[in-house]
Amino acid sequence: MRLAILDRGHSLGTKAPFVLIRAASRQPVLDVIKLVKYPADFYGAPMQGVTQEAMRGPSAWSVADRELMAAFVAKTNECEWCTKAHAAAGEGAYRDGARVSAVLSDFETATIEEPLRATLRMLCKLTREHAVNADDMRAVLAAGVSRSQIEDALAVCFSFNTIGRVADAFGFFLPGPKAFEAGAKYLLARGYR
Amino acid sequence: MSDITKARKALVTRILEGDGTASRAQRRAAFDHTGFAEPLNTLIDKVTKQAYRVTDEDIAAAKAAGLSEDQIFEIVVCAAIGQAARQHDTALAALEAATNKE
Numbered sequence: 177m178r179l180a181i182l183d184r185g186h187s188l189g190t191k192a193p194f195v196l197i198r199a200a201s202r203q204p205v206l207d208v209i210k211l212v213k214y215p216a217d218f219y220g221a222p223m224q225g226v227t228q229e230a231m232r233g234p235s236a237w238s239v240a241d242r243e244l245m246a247a248f249v250a251k252t253n254e255c256e257w258c259t260k261a262h263a264a265a266g267e268g269a270y271r272d273g274a275r276v277s278a279v280l281s282d283f284e285t286a287t288i289e290e291p292l293r294a295t296l297r298m299l300c301k302l303t304r305e306h307a308v309n310a311d312d313m314r315a316v317l318a319a320g321v322s323r324s325q326i327e328d329a330l331a332v333c334f335s336f337n338t339i340g341r342v343a344d345a346f347g348f349f350l351p352g353p354k355a356f357e358a359g360a361k362y363l364l365a366r367g368y369r
Numbered sequence: 370m371s372d373i374t375k376a377r378k379a380l381v382t383r384i385l386e387g388d389g390t391a392s393r394a395q396r397r398a399a400f401d402h403t404g405f406a407e408p409l410n411t412l413i414d415k416v417t418k419q420a421y422r423v424t425d426e427d428i429a430a431a432k433a434a435g436l437s438e439d440q441i442f443e444i445v446v447c448a449a450i451g452q453a454a455r456q457h458d459t460a461l462a463a464l465e466a467a468t469n470k471e
Binding site: 178179180181182185214217218219222223225226229230233234235236253254255256298302303306307308309310311312313314317323324325326327328330331333334335337338339340341342343344345346347 | 370371372373376377379380383384387389412415416417419420421423425428438439441442443445446448449450452453454455456457459460461463464466467468
């Protein structure tokens with residue numbers, strides 16, 4: 177990571193759980209965990225409040241759909257770290273790696289439901305161009321997506337348009353697939369708290 | 370449906386109005402992406418538009434300009450959340466416009 181404080185600036189009390197994580201997962205502590213714990217009251221804790229609600233709060237979208245959207249927003253932002261982390265979570269939640277790979281490769285041709293495809297199209301434009309208009313939203317509604325589903329998808333997009341920027345700016349270390357698999361298991365079991 | 374309204378507001382209030390090592394004015398400027406001189410302007414611009422293009426040199430330049438790591442941490446976080454919030458607000462306004470005319 178580009179800031180030494182994010183690697184080594186934690187208090188002793190904060191560092192102690194890192195030892196447990198390394199022992200339990202047999203993987204290095206992911207940089208996102210180091211980030212949200214430094215210092216937790218400024219960014220980590222309030223951001224986790226947003227992300228937990230967006231990713232695990234009540235929604236007509238499944239947890240798997242929302243993890244897929246997170247990976248998709250990250251891919252659109254060219255954030256490799258978040259793409260891999262949330263692709264792994266999406267694959268675990270769907271129990272279908274091919275579905276996630278197909279969407280991340282080309283969501284327009286992937287075999288997915290049309291409401292999901294229309295939602296991803298809108299999220300892609302919002303993330304890439306930083307704006308969408310009423311016609312874009314009408315197209316999503318016309319595909320059968322409810323207003324509350326759109327709001328839920330936008331909440332996921334807000335979270336990952338934040339997290340991806342932070343991950344890339346601070347230069348998160350990109351670990352191997354096993355570390356992301358361990359992280360995905362944690363996210364699916366415990367959420368973002 | 371999920372509702373991030375309260376949590377988003379708490380997050381933005383914390384980073385802009387709570388205690389920090391960067392001044393409130395600096396954090397607000399990063400959030401709004403306005404008013405920074407070089408080299409910080411380049412760093413904030415990249416975080417806002419293409420964060421994957423941030424380099425070690427951008428962070429080193431911010432340090433050379435006199436910022437501590439804690440200040441850089443806070444300013445980058447504020448810039449990231451500011452841009453995500455603007456996108457979110459634009460999209461919610463578009464949704465409101467689309468549903469009001471139906």
